[in-house]
Amino acid sequence: MSQMEGAALSTVTLLLLTGFCSGKDALPPGPANGSVGGSVMLNTVIGSVGPLLTVIWNFNDGSGPVIVVSVANGVPTEGPGYRNRVNVSSTTGSLELRQLTLGDTGTYAVNLIPEKGLPLTGEMILNVYEPISNVTVNASTTDLVELNDTVTLTCSASGSPTSYQWLLGSSDIITGGRVQLSDDGSILTISSVLRSDRGPLYCIANNGISNGTSQPILLNISYGPDNVEVALDSQSEFYMAGSSVNLSCSAQSSPPAQFQWALNGKMLDREGQELKLENVQRNQSGSYICWAHNSITLRYTASKPSMITVLERISGAEITGPSETLIAGISSANLSCQAAAGTSISREWLKGDQPLSPSNRITFSEDKSSVSISPVESSDNGEYQCRLSNPVSTDTASYTLTVNYGPQDVVINGKNTGSSTAEVNSRVTLKCSAVSLPPATFFWLVNGTKRAEKSTFTIEKVSRNDAGNYTCVASNDVTGLKVSAEHYLRVKETEPSHSVSLRATAGIVILALAGLGLIGGGP
Structure with missing residues (x-):
């Protein structure tokens, strides 16, 4: 060992034995994360404080502190296992650690002695992870029945996953009720599965430095039959005898439902999604129901009843009236309206193309098949019409009523x-x-x-x-x-002409005599 290395180790030993009078915290709160084989920078937060007399980094993996590197008077000394793996800034004391291994995970502490000012210390946790890869999801089963079954999905990955995220399509799966996660999030349990749980389902494994997403998994969830509906080829429930009627049945079901038909509660020997009735007759009127069956869920569901009424066309409309002579104010008349063929007939009476209304003399039978006029009057003369109709046809009969008066x-x-x-x-x-x-x-x-x-x-x-x-x-x-x-x-009587002449002559004579003074009073 050189004289410089010996001096540095002596200084480190002294600092470890005596401790520091610490100033402000030299490291951020952390933690810092790194990847196996990569490098990480543990930066101090003191900025440049001028020349540092001493920088000491140590590491504690739980078994006690060991020296990573110490720098005294600008000369670094690397601890065992860190040679050629570390580098220290002479102005900030920041540490670069390279060629990371899982063993580098732990607490790192720094001690800084600047040329001027108080010593500075700090601690930070470093986590070293293996990169995430090979994220897979395994299901306890993928064939399920809605509302009946439970599925468990397990997410696994190579590397060092620390958390898991589950997605249904592009949305996060919300836990609670039917949906539960294990404590570490790697196991997803869905109870009483619904068709909306089908997927695609994804798992994302995470750690501090990488993540990975699984391939999508789809669940085969059998459901139904639901919303069983019957559609008719016409908006009306009424059909003319001899015509054709087509009914079709639909249902929400997986796998697709099987269908069977019933009339008035009795099952027909007719299966399939469509029911075609040719040349329908009155005895085929009634309530049609479609039964849908799912061979996996073993459920049966019936549609709402669809009514079909088969009617005969009205023909041969005729009005019959009284055979006796009708006399106004004395006689009564009864007109009856019938048809040779037809069903579900309604009737409307008219006189002269205007509706015939009841009065104190005119009364209708309950079904309007007849009208009674009592007594008849001269105003009842004229042409009467009876309009017979049902939902598929109409016929009109006429009758002329004669009332003598x-x-x-x-x-x-x-x-x-x-x-x-x-x-x-x-x-x-x-x-x-x-x-x-x-x-x-x-x-x-x-x-x-x-x-x-x-x-x-x-x-x-x-x-x-x-x-x-x-x-x-x-x-x-x-x-x-x-x-x-x-x-x-x-x-x-008219006067003769000679009588007039005599009267005129007499007048003339009277006037002449009066002039002579021979008639009238004297003087």
């Missing part, structure tokens, strides 16, 4: 009563009319004597004997009613 509103020359004056030798025509179905027949009475059987009474040349009461009698042979109207005719 009258006569009524009998008038002569537009008036029910009246009078007129005619001159002798003039021509007079009296016209009689009445409202009636069938049309009324007429005859005339002149002063109580029957004279003519027609609606118009004509006197070609009036005489004084034609004056008097003229009565028109209207009758209806069906209703049996007779109604009359009266008219009084006056006859005025």
Whole structure:
């Protein structure tokens, strides 16, 4: 040993035995991390304090401190096992440690004696790790049944992992409830697995200087069948007899579900995702259910019922009415509406293209298959329609109702009563009319004597004997009613032309006599 090395060791020994009067902490809190085979820099935080008289670094792996390197008066002395592996800054006292091994993990302490000022000390932990590699995940099983099974995933890696991170896709797995981690995080346990746990699942192994990610692992989670639904090829539940109906069933299931069909609670000998019904008949109406089965989960799930109603097309619509003669105010009429074929029929009654409404005379049967009018009136005459319909077809029948009425509103020359004056030798025509179905027949009475059987009474040349009461009698042979109207005719004689001349001559004579003073009073 040289004289310089001996002096340095003496100084170190003295410092170790006596301790330091420490100033401020010379090292950051740490720890520092390094990789096997790499290098690490343990920097002080004092900056440059000028020349350092002494720098001492020691290492404690738990069995006691050993010298790493000491520097006295600028001359370094390396401890056993550190030769050619260390380098110390002469101004800051920072230590570079190279060719790291796992054995370099431990606590490093520094003692600095500057040329001026108080001694400085500090400690820092150095962790040396092997780089992470070969990160793998092993599952206790990858074939699972949703809600039934539990899986355990174990993450392992070469190197020196210190922590583990689990990912589902690109998101961190949140623990709690069904999802639990071991204390060191390397084992992930998922209970009552769900289909959303399928993955991909990753494990990331970490230490202070490196990390590694496993290959993705996928879990085969069998589930379902869920959300079993039946779709019809039409939005309506109603189908015409003889048509085709297609139903299809779907379900969320892994592996894919198997399907079977039932009608009105009875299983059909029909399997498969689609059910095709050709030339459907009324006995195929009912509630269709699709049953989905998963051969792995062993679960059965039924769809909601889908109703299918098969109806016959309406045809041969007909209205039947009364066969007897109808008389207004006396008779009643019943109209019945039926079809030769068709099912689930609803009916609507119309008169003259307008809906027929119930009243105190008009009543409908509960199913509207018939309408009763009692008593019938003249206003009930006309064409009636019955519109029969079901969700797949429509047919209309018509019927003309005839109500006999009258006569009524009998008038002569537009008036029910009246009078007129005619001159002798003039021509007079009296016209009689009445409202009636069938049309009324007429005859005339002149002063109580029957004279003519027609609606118009004509006197070609009036005489004084034609004056008097003229009565028109209207009758209806069906209703049996007779109604009359009266008219009084006056006859005025015309004066002869010679009567006028005599009266004029008499006037002239009177005037002449008056002029002669032969008539009138004297003086």
